[in-house]
Amino acid sequence: MTERTRLLTFAPMISSEAVRRVLAHHDLDYDEDDHVFFWASLVALFRGSTPIIPLVLGKGAPISSMVGLTDRLDAATPARRLIPAEPTSRAAVIADCTMFLDDLANKVAKVAYSALLPLRDLMLPVFSVGVPPAEARGLARHYGSFAWAMGKALRLTDPNVTAALARTRVIVAGTDARLADGRAWLHGADPTLADIMLAAAMGPLTLPAGSRSPIPPLDAMPPTMQALVTEMRATATGRWVAKVYEGWTR
Numbered sequence: 001m002t003e004r005t006r007l008l009t010f011a012p013m014i015s016s017e018a019v020r021r022v023l024a025h026h027d028l029d030y031d032e033d034d035h036v037f038f039w040a041s042l043v044a045l046f047r048g049s050t051p052i053i054p055l056v057l058g059k060g061a062p063i064s065s066m067v068g069l070t071d072r073l074d075a076a077t078p079a080r081r082l083i084p085a086e087p088t089s090r091a092a093v094i095a096d097c098t099m100f101l102d103d104l105a106n107k108v109a110k111v112a113y114s115a116l117l118p119l120r121d122l123m124l125p126v127f128s129v130g131v132p133p134a135e136a137r138g139l140a141r142h143y144g145s146f147a148w149a150m151g152k153a154l155r156l157t158d159p160n161v162t163a164a165l166a167r168t169r170v171i172v173a174g175t176d177a178r179l180a181d182g183r184a185w186l187h188g189a190d191p192t193l194a195d196i197m198l199a200a201a202m203g204p205l206t207l208p209a210g211s212r213s214p215i216p217p218l219d220a221m222p223p224t225m226q227a228l229v230t231e232m233r234a235t236a237t238g239r240w241v242a243k244v245y246e247g248w249t250r
Contacts, residue, residue, distance in 0.1 A: 005030040008047065009054035010040040011130055014105040016054045017213045018066060018200040021248065022193065023056075026073040026080050030056075034130035036139050037150055066101060067094060070193050082193040093187055096194035104171045105201040107164035110154055112204040112215075114161040115225045117147050122216050129214040165228075168205070176236040195244065202241045205232040209242070210249035 007023065009016040011034045023030050035043050041051035048055045048062030055064045063069050067083065074081040084090050116123055120143050127146075128136040139146055175198060178186060186194050203211045207218055207229055218229055232238045 005056065005058040006033050007031070007054055007056055008033045008035070008040065008044055010035060010037045012126060012213050012215060013054065014109060014200050014203065014213070015066065015101065017203055017211060018101070018196050019054045019056065019069065020212050021196045021200060022066070022070055022073065022082065024248070025082060025191070025196070026077050028059075028073065030058075032130065036127060036131050036135045037146070039135055066193070066197070067097065082191065082196070084187070084192065089187065093192045093194045096186060096192075097197045099171070100194065100197035100201045104168065104198070107168045107171075108201055108204055110156060110161050110164035111168060111228070112225070113150065113154055114156045115222055116216065117151060117156070119222070120144075120147070122220060123147075126214045126216060172202075172232065172235055172237045175240075179236045179240050198237070199241050199244045202232065202237060205229055206238045206241045207233075208245035210245045 005023070005028055007016070007019060007030050009019070009032065011032070020032075033043075034040075040053045044053050044055040044064070045051045048057060048064070050062065050064055052064040055062055056069055060072060063072065070082050074083055083093055124140060124143055127139055131139075175186075185191050186198065199208070200213075203213055204215060205228060207215065218226055221229070233242070
């Protein structure tokens with residue numbers, strides 16, 4: 001019997017949403033195995049010999065690299081390729097992926113968590129979605145310590161959050177300019193991994209319908225986050241993200 005694909009992850013992570021979209025694009029059925037942040041990395045270390053999440057298990061060696069996973073799936077279903085084979089185009093797509101994953105997603109996470117992480121009653125249900133009951137109970141008992149540790153891991157100081165928001169606006173201005181010509185995708189006529197990464201990275205600041213990452217609804221967020229979501233939704237990038245997600249959920 002063929003082992004079924006599993007996605008081991010901390011559900012709210014931006015990269016987790018991107019992996020979900022890569023798997024869905026390749027029509028690959030999978031089961032999601034969600035865990036609390038930090039604990040998810042310990043489970044990944046035990047099951048896949050790496051603490052890096054999200055981690056895809058089954059149908060080959062465990063893999064946590066976004067490009068590596070996409071290359072593996074592209075090779076299996078080349079008609080649905082997300083990274084072009086032609087070297088120059090491949091390099092351009094991977095450069096965008098690096099910016100959206102290592103830069104934009106990191107900055108968006110800082111901005112969103114700085115506003116939401118202190119709100120225990122709002123975030124505890126979000127972090128508990130889909131995790132084993134024992135982990136959910138432990139999180140409820142120790143939320144303060146969890147929030148402190150997560151804040152330290154993300155370096156949520158006021159200067160870092162201010163810089164993260166400024167950098168987010170710079171990147172969005174750049175993608176706005178690229179999308180101003182009405183293109184459907186960033187790199188030609190077909191979607192690429194860059195499109196998935198941009199849409200996933202902007203998810204926490206645009207709250208697109210159909211996102212599979214747990215997050216509080218807009219009307220439950222603090223006013224600063226509501227204003228930022230409203231701002232980002234009004235950008236060309238924000239409107240593009242909404243349209244992309246609409247196509248994904250049809």
